[in-house]
Amino acid sequence: MFCLRFNCGLLTGCALLSALLLAIDGRAGPPAPPTDLPTYETKYYVLHTDLAPAEARAVVHHITLMAEEYNRRTSGMGKRVDRRLPLYLVQNSGTYFTLGGEPGTAGLYAGDKLLAFVRDPLSTETWHVIQHEGFHQFADAAIGRELPAWANEGLAEYFGEGIFTGDAFYTGLIPPARLRQVKGAVADGKFRPLRDMMQMSLETWNAHFGLAYEKAGHNYDQAWAMVQFLAHGDDGKYQQAFANFLAAVSRKQNCERAWVANFGDDLQAFQKHFDAYWLGLSEDPTARLETEALVSTVTSFYARAFSQRQYFDTFEQFLTAAASEQLKADEDDWLPPEM
Ligand SMILES: [Zn+2]
Numbered sequence: 001m002f003c004l005r006f007n008c009g010l011l012t013g014c015a016l017l018s019a020l021l022l023a024i025d026g027r028a029g030p031p032a033p034p035t036d037l038p039t040y041e042t043k044y045y046v047l048h049t050d051l052a053p054a055e056a057r058a059v060v061h062h063i064t065l066m067a068e069e070y071n072r073r074t075s076g077m078g079k080r081v082d083r084r085l086p087l088y089l090v091q092n093s094g095t096y097f098t099l100g101g102e103p104g105t106a107g108l109y110a111g112d113k114l115l116a117f118v119r120d121p122l123s124t125e126t127w128h129v130i131q132h133e134g135f136h137q138f139a140d141a142a143i144g145r146e147l148p149a150w151a152n153e154g155l156a157e158y159f160g161e162g163i164f165t166g167d168a169f170y171t172g173l174i175p176p177a178r179l180r181q182v183k184g185a186v187a188d189g190k191f192r193p194l195r196d197m198m199q200m201s202l203e204t205w206n207a208h209f210g211l212a213y214e215k216a217g218h219n220y221d222q223a224w225a226m227v228q229f230l231a232h233g234d235d236g237k238y239q240q241a242f243a244n245f246l247a248a249v250s251r252k253q254n255c256e257r258a259w260v261a262n263f264g265d266d267l268q269a270f271q272k273h274f275d276a277y278w279l280g281l282s283e284d285p286t287a288r289l290e291t292e293a294l295v296s297t298v299t300s301f302y303a304r305a306f307s308q309r310q311y312f313d314t315f316e317q318f319l320t321a322a323a324s325e326q327l328k329a330d331e332d333d334w335l336p337p338e339m
Contacts, residue, residue, distance in 0.1 A: 058336035154227030166300030
């Protein structure tokens with residue numbers, strides 16, 4: 001008889017490794033007390049940040065859309081988050097460590113706050129961390145602590161890979177470099193058997209944190225690959241079952257029973273589909289989606305300029321105006337020009 005034992009342990013925290021931050025240690029930069037940070041009351045967050053006001057404004061725009069996407073995507077699970085969540089985004093590494101950031105990390109969600117180090121307020125890496133830890137924080141407030149570690153980390157990585165376009169948040173992207181890592185791990189048998197992954201407790205997950213990529217990195221890649229597969233694999237075949245599974249565990253249903261009810265009890269067959277899906281993908285399978293996200297970004301700016309009666313004869317003229325930050329927009333409909 002098939003038996004799958006899950007550990008639905010409490011989520012006590014997650015810190016995301018950052019290759020860029022590995023060089024920073026706790027002595028870098030003068031520490032500043034948290035109370036020195038300017039505070040912004042935004043729609044979904046209380047933002048504490050040492051970023052310049054213009055950069056903070058861009059961040060507020062992004063985190064507002066991010067929270068709305070999380071609200072929308074978790075609407076069938078748990079409750080609506082009706083309080084502002086604490087978010088600390090800091091550029092000063094001393095402040096980052098004073099607030100509890102660990103050397104070698106770029107951000108963490110520790111249950112009481114989300115903290116991220118912002119090397120560049122517009123960099124993909126920075127937003128990967130904020131979107132990843134932001135999902136943990138949001139899931140904790142909306143769903144509680146019911147998600148198994150693989151689903152929580154996998155979803156956090158899934159949203160971490162999301163692209164913000166000004167008016168939308170695109171998810172489901174497969175970066176080619178990450179795909180190569182996943183293909184290599186599947187082909188070389190470096191991933192854990194699905195059964196092991198599903199049984200992994202948060203304590204074990206966190207115990208691997210800080211270890212070499214062979215352990216910690218593979219766990220994140222595998223959890224992401226599982227969520228990506230369940231959300232989009234085989235033309236979305238598992239999407240509804242995955243949503244049902246998440247809704248069931250968020251209602252405190254036993255994880256094993258929820259899995260079997262939605263995916264059946266033949267985990268070996270499921271593993272085969274998972275492996276075949278990843279090995280069968282082309283080199284850049286979501287190139288079209290990425291192009292759509294780019295077009296969406298351009299459209300966001302073009303529509304704002306058009307609404308201000310700013311017209312262009314050619315696309316090159318539009319690009320020139322964008323590059324020199326000359327695009328117009330209504331004050332209430334502002335977008336970060338650096339995008
Ligand atoms: Zn995480």
